[in-house]
Amino acid sequence: MEIRKPYYHVVQYYETDAMGVVHHSNYIRWFEEARLDYLEQSGFPYGDIEERGLLIPVLAASCEYRLAVRFGEKVQIETDILKFNGLKFTVAYEIYDEKHQLLHARGNTEHCFLKQDFKPVSIKKQAPDLYEYFMHKTLHNR
């Protein structure tokens, strides 16, 4: 059975804007942090993926903002792979503040796999371990 740690991010002053709260674009960056941490915890650090000649671009991203996040807070991000059809996959995120465990935001990103030249690649052939992992993960999430 898999034990997975949530991802934590300490809010930085430079992430705030003139409204006094974190600028909304940064949540999309935090999703990336959480996603790459998720891959690393799964045994697939993104640096290794790139060294194997693969890229994982973002096809779509969305975020629903519920409660503002402020400087001085630490956010806890729960991440999971929702869907994988062999070519594309979807990752879901929930952002909580660590202290009160209130849901501040949630969102999704959608991805595919490409070769370094931005051409499509079959990871079933090119990276069967990654393919198996994603297939296994999403079976459990159906």
Added chain:
Amino acid sequence: MEIRKPYYHVVQYYETDAMGVVHHSNYIRWFEEARLDYLEQSGFPYGDIEERGLLIPVLAASCEYRLAVRFGEKVQIETDILKFNGLKFTVAYEIYDEKHQLLHARGNTEHCFLKQDFKPVSIKKQAPDLYEYFMHKTLHNR
């Protein structure tokens, strides 16, 4: 009849990432640039809105990425207010490269109006000119 100019953004080197293309989080920032330009062209510069004690936070944002954007390109963003129910409104964006007029990305953001203390506000009372403008705009977009 309203004549509206598209918004142009020259891609900056610091907006690129190690994939050699613009990092996806920046499109959310470009949406903000285009939205505030749209408001300014409509006669409502965001600075004035804030001086009137109002905030326009982002409730949701989404973007679909179709073609990568690279350093050296200039993007053209078409912006429109899609919906307004008196409390919330939705803005739609399409990002083209100026040169070839190809669609690179499109997305939406959803907003409401708040007072500076982050409490809800009726702009019908507080900013009737803004209310009328949004109502008028979205009538034409139905």
Added chain:
Amino acid sequence: MEIRKPYYHVVQYYETDAMGVVHHSNYIRWFEEARLDYLEQSGFPYGDIEERGLLIPVLAASCEYRLAVRFGEKVQIETDILKFNGLKFTVAYEIYDEKHQLLHARGNTEHCFLKQDFKPVSIKKQAPDLYEYFMHKTLHNR
């Protein structure tokens, strides 16, 4: 005797640029992270400082870049208050990679204290504990 921990920052993908390395502007942001961590370790979290009605703006910043930092690396930042004359202070930073302990960059920032309205303030009167701490620290660094 004071025991102080270095500050660690895990390099994020969104911090890289098309050269494949971290964009140089981010080092200035890391200095901020390290500086605020330093203040927190010293018993003065910046959030508390702002609640006491004080701001600590940046008057000057400089950085010398020696070795590029790449995605996947963790940097270790050594921070110290170099000078304090009762009004202004200077902070020095050295950025190492955690793994090989090589110096990648170093720099300084210079600061003063202001009230929330951006007017000058005497922290000797307004925040004597902060004043004493800075005086004490820099005595030892002469």
Added chain:
Amino acid sequence: MEIRKPYYHVVQYYETDAMGVVHHSNYIRWFEEARLDYLEQSGFPYGDIEERGLLIPVLAASCEYRLAVRFGEKVQIETDILKFNGLKFTVAYEIYDEKHQLLHARGNTEHCFLKQDFKPVSIKKQAPDLYEYFMHKTLHNR
């Protein structure tokens, strides 16, 4: 005689921080914008420089902040190449607000030329037109 236009940057909301003014790290990014615009006005767009297999990394950067810049302002940046010794060059910047022409900040960046593999390159051989231009420019600035 050379006629050179200053570089203009419209301040974006996402560039502000919780102090209500532009975060200081962005000035380093504006220097980059101004520098690449300067190169383009000089006949050397940075995209072309990279296509010729050259990189121009930043060796050092510094900025002195005098007056805060706020959302809604447009800054005007005056840029010049101060020094060039055949290997390294220094660029100086002055940031004014367009409206009142007050000096808000000024700074320098220092650069060298590298090949795409980050190895040193003699641009006297590799890019004699660039070499001549820089030599000519700095003769006039002595």
